[in-house]
Amino acid sequence: MVKKKSKYLVTALAAALVGIPLVTKRSWSSRITRSFIPKYTTKPILEDPRLFAVLKRFLLDRGSIPFRTPRSRYIHYSLDIFKGNLELTIYPGLKLKRRGELSRADTAENEKTIGESVTATRNPAAPLLYIHGGGYVEQPTEYHYRFLWRLATALKRPVKLFVYPKVPDEVAVDVISKTSEWLEAQERSIVLGDSSGGGLIMSVMEVTQYEPLALVLISPWLDVSMTNPDIVLNESHDATLSRAGLLEIAKLYAGDLDLSDPLVSPINYPFKKLPKMAIYIGTNDMFLADVRKFAHLIKTVTPALHYVEAPYMEHVYPILPTIEGEAAVRDIIRYTKEIFYT
Numbered sequence: 001m002v003k004k005k006s007k008y009l010v011t012a013l014a015a016a017l018v019g020i021p022l023v024t025k026r027s028w029s030s031r032i033t034r035s036f037i038p039k040y041t042t043k044p045i046l047e048d049p050r051l052f053a054v055l056k057r058f059l060l061d062r063g064s065i066p067f068r069t070p071r072s073r074y075i076h077y078s079l080d081i082f083k084g085n086l087e088l089t090i091y092p093g094l095k096l097k098r099r100g101e102l103s104r105a106d107t108a109e110n111e112k113t114i115g116e117s118v119t120a121t122r123n124p125a126a127p128l129l130y131i132h133g134g135g136y137v138e139q140p141t142e143y144h145y146r147f148l149w150r151l152a153t154a155l156k157r158p159v160k161l162f163v164y165p166k167v168p169d170e171v172a173v174d175v176i177s178k179t180s181e182w183l184e185a186q187e188r189s190i191v192l193g194d195s196s197g198g199g200l201i202m203s204v205m206e207v208t209q210y211e212p213l214a215l216v217l218i219s220p221w222l223d224v225s226m227t228n229p230d231i232v233l234n235e236s237h238d239a240t241l242s243r244a245g246l247l248e249i250a251k252l253y254a255g256d257l258d259l260s261d262p263l264v265s266p267i268n269y270p271f272k273k274l275p276k277m278a279i280y281i282g283t284n285d286m287f288l289a290d291v292r293k294f295a296h297l298i299k300t301v302t303p304a305l306h307y308v309e310a311p312y313m314e315h316v317y318p319i320l321p322t323i324e325g326e327a328a329v330r331d332i333i334r335y336t337k338e339i340f341y342t
Helices: 003-017 029-041 043-047 049-062 104-121 142-153 172-184 197-205 231-235 243-254 287-296 323-341
Strands: 077-082 085-090 127-133 161-162 190-194 214-218 276-282 305-310
Touching: 003 161, 029 077, 029 323, 043 243, 049 243, 085 142, 085 172, 104 190, 127 142, 127 197, 142 161, 142 323, 161 172, 172 197, 172 243, 190 323, 214 323, 231 243, 231 287, 276 287, 276 323, 305 323
Parallel strands: 127 161, 127 190, 190 214, 214 276, 276 305
Antiparallel strands: 077 085, 085 161
């Protein structure tokens, strides 16, 4: 009890230092995370036309942003090449402590456990398949890697992440085609994706022969035209996204296609049949209006829709280090276990 109280005091002090008011609508961890997100994400660049012009010129001159492997020492992974694109596999390991780090005494045992897990789970169970977000521009982040490591460890099976080609190196038609080819070469499993990765999954579902066991979409970007008038209502609450900058990226991604084309805006595609699906979205997310619309449209074409709308949560909140994010991760683990084992 004393330890719990001391943790609350430390958190309250940290909140006071960064100027966060006392509220009960969301956890302290998410309040603190919310205060720092705008400083360390691309929103300032997306909002400022001059800064975005610099980014756009950089991408057009030098190509896509370089890929980086996981930096965390407890994440065991391997890299493969699939038809010219990277495929990163994250393997199960020892569960983390509450604070998210391993002690020195645990390190040797952790390495031993990771090695045993790789041997035990590489073949018998189909791996989870993941398509990461990043606005079709950014590469997977440490948040992605830690999130996927959590899933791999909890489910005792690897997670395969497809590092699809990015803007401006390739446009939507090529990205969707290559992602479809990758999926069709995998075992039948659950496919997960966040943000643009979630939108890419739904675009691929229009053309692929692959039949997933289920889909898990986290804050999916389903309409790159962003013409829904309700998007403006949430833009100021979203700490990560800005409509003006995303529209410019969408134009690069779409190539010769119109932004309303169902291939790049799958919300406009008349799906006839979809697998079981789970969708996670926060009410502060700029994509909330489109996700609500999409959930309503697909209710009659999916056998089961698990829809989670988290109050006051940010874009892709399940992968962020907050109490609400942890609750969402546990729910995703529960959902995937039900799909695999029932």
